[in-house]
Amino acid sequence: MTLGLLLSGASGTVGQALIDVVAVDPDYTIVGTATSERFFEPDLDADVVVDFSHPRLLERSLDYALRHRIPLVTGTTGLDGLLSERLAEAARSIPICHAANFSVGVNLLLRLAAQAARLLGEDYDIEIAEIHHRRKIDAPSGTALALGRAVAAARGLSAGDSLIHDRTRHRIPRSRQEIGMGVLRGGDVAGEHTVYFLGDGERVELSHRATDRQIFARGALLAASRVIDRGPGMVDFSELVLGEV
Template identity: 45%
Template sequence: MARIGIIGSAGRMGQALIDAIAAAGEVHAGGVDKGDDLAALAAGSDVLVDFSSPHALEGNLDTAMAAGVPIVVGTTGLEERHHWLCDAAAEQIALLQTGNTSLGVTLLAHLVREAAARLGEDWDIEISETHHRMKVDAPSGTALLLGQAAAEGRQADLGAVSERGRDGITGARARGGIGFAALRGGSVAGDHTVHFLGDDERLSFSHLAENRRIFAKGAVRAAQWLIGKAPGRYTMPQVLDL
């Protein structure tokens, strides 16, 4: 049985992860939060799962590298420098970073990439997402993941084509743009829809998260898969062999 340690155990994902670990027949090696002994947890774990916060990521990666233990990073709201840190850590340990650990979202991103590649720029792409009122980042990590998949399908740079926060007289929509819209309220776990809008027809792909258990289940599956892998940066599609 794999010993899985949780970073950010007191957060909303903490209990869901503990339950998912038990359901998968693995061992919960323990959990840590701010101020706890992460080095001890890393030493007693076969793999770590991090759902803490962006500002804690650097220290978490340093500890994982020192212990030589693989890590699944599910923390959202990461900036460019955090991805540099992940790249550097992946030279020493196996690391899987994702904006969403749901297996359904992983498959959705694959479908979005394929659709974007085949439909081309004649079809406009808009991504809408809805989350609970307590979410602090926007667009969500999942929306950005889906946007990246669409951009890859078109062989485009997401940073160059993304359109956010439209307000006032914005002018006509740019060809090839990928738009984002974020809604916040209530207790929504996470709804995402990618719209492909062509002349006289529309195609939409949606994923509706009903409970955080789906993210915990996917994170545990990723953790199981990551154990024993060579140093490198891995992705959720690899877990599903996409």
């Protein structure tokens, strides 16, 4: 069976990668696209909405998925609390897979970083650094924030209190509870994330480097093919591709 996709964010970098991947994969077809300038036709026959856009367009795509009772797969980041709550509420009616990153490797990194944080303990300070292309708007990236939340939870810390984005205003030594977040922007970098565990006399680095945005497209297609078999609820991408912990 060919899976019919509605692609929201078709003009973006991941949207373009999805178009390229689907063009050579007979298991998928794009039946409609949406951008900031032009939205989906009212009643397209599709199996799933795939969204890699921005929060305002995601809101419209979510409404469309709800109205037609079809699943939503979204990698849009930079959501505020209200939109996150709307996704959770909508998941009572349809399956929704929302992930900061649809790379299988990044989702493995999330698990490994949390495990390292638990095993190494407070003797190792944690810092997270990420690099993306010059056009990326949100900072830190959604993936960096997900890594921060994962290692904070593994240490029994509140991400809201422990993630530090600016050290320029407070000239004091770092505490053991801090998790520093570093951001670089430039060039055409698809995405790099490194979690540093810094001890006395040694450090451990866990890194992921994306060299082709098609990895995100392939991950999103994998999610779309599997989420259609799920009932209503929030579906964890990591569990979809790596299994339960």
